[in-house]
Amino acid sequence: MIVASNLSKRYPGGYEAVQDVSFEISAGQMVFITGHSGAGKTTLVKLIASIERPTAGSLVVNGQNLSALRRSAIPYVRRHLGMVFQDQKLLFDRSALDNVLLPLQIVGMPRRESIRRAQAALDKVGLLAREKARPIALSGGEQQRLAIARAVVNRPTVLLADEPTGNLDADSATEILEIFADFHRVGVTVVVATHDQNWIERYHPNVLRLDHGRLL
Numbered sequence: 001m002i003v004a005s006n007l008s009k010r011y012p013g014g015y016e017a018v019q020d021v022s023f024e025i026s027a028g029q030m031v032f033i034t035g036h037s038g039a040g041k042t043t044l045v046k047l048i049a050s051i052e053r054p055t056a057g058s059l060v061v062n063g064q065n066l067s068a069l070r071r072s073a074i075p076y077v078r079r080h081l082g083m084v085f086q087d088q089k090l091l092f093d094r095s096a097l098d099n100v101l102l103p104l105q106i107v108g109m110p111r112r113e114s115i116r117r118a119q120a121a122l123d124k125v126g127l128l129a130r131e132k133a134r135p136i137a138l139s140g141g142e143q144q145r146l147a148i149a150r151a152v153v154n155r156p157t158v159l160l161a162d163e164p165t166g167n168l169d170a171d172s173a174t175e176i177l178e179i180f181a182d183f184h185r186v187g188v189t190v191v192v193a194t195h196d197q198n199w200i201e202r203y204h205p206n207v208l209r210l211d212h213g214r215l216l
């Protein structure tokens with residue numbers, strides 16, 4: 001499902017943030033990427049999301065070799081990925097529902113079906129009652145849950161998150177963890193980069209630990 005073989009990423013300027021990394025994540029697994037600040041976690045997430053391209057080795061996601069992918073094919077690969085970032089990039093002048101509708105509008109889904117799906121996604125993260133609220137009226141944890149609803153509304157096979165609890169208190173972080181675990185339970189492959197030791201301990205041994213770009 002996600003197979004990295006001798007994968008490396010060297011940024012322009014020469015720094016090699018990911019060095020000769022090999023691993024395999026099977027369909028339906030829940031895996032954490034951890035390591036010190038600057039270890040290369042975000043870079044690895046960006047490689048899987050095809051936001052960055054590998055400079056050596058290969059990375060196969062959902063059967064597609066991202067190293068060999070034409071630029072024009074990237075949107076099609078991303079369609080099967082749900083992405084959640086620490087800074088959620090929500091649209092603050094739109095309602096919670098509108099934020100979740102956006103990915104469905106992009107793929108041209110009819111309005112009525114879109115609304116049904118977006119409401120189901122909001123329900124899964126416990127935010128259906130807040131569908132009309134603007135993100136500014138939501139707490140940090142609720143905003144992060146909204147970002148998750150938006151990430152899963154297209155029913156991705158892979159849910160990818162970079163430090164999704166970075167700005168949250170312990171209780172909100174646990175809620176987020178439970179939501180990811182729920183998606184894992186229904187068969188979604190979940191990959192989360194985090195410093196959070198609770199997650200790491202609970203999901204040990206499904207942990208990829210990076211140290212200066214190398215896998216330990």
Ligand SMILES: Nc1ncnc2c1ncn2[C@@H]1O[C@H](COP(=O)(O)OP(=O)(O)OP(=O)(O)O)[C@@H](O)[C@H]1O
Pocket residue numbers: 011012013015016017035036037038039040041042043044
């Ligand atoms: N666009 C870039 N250009 C050059 N160097 C970069 C770029 N992005 C990241 N780096 C460098 O690559 C290294 C790994 O960064 P990365 O963001 O992947 O680490 P991280 O483990 O996610 O760190 P943190 O936990 O602090 O977010 C760092 O030394 C960083 O300075």
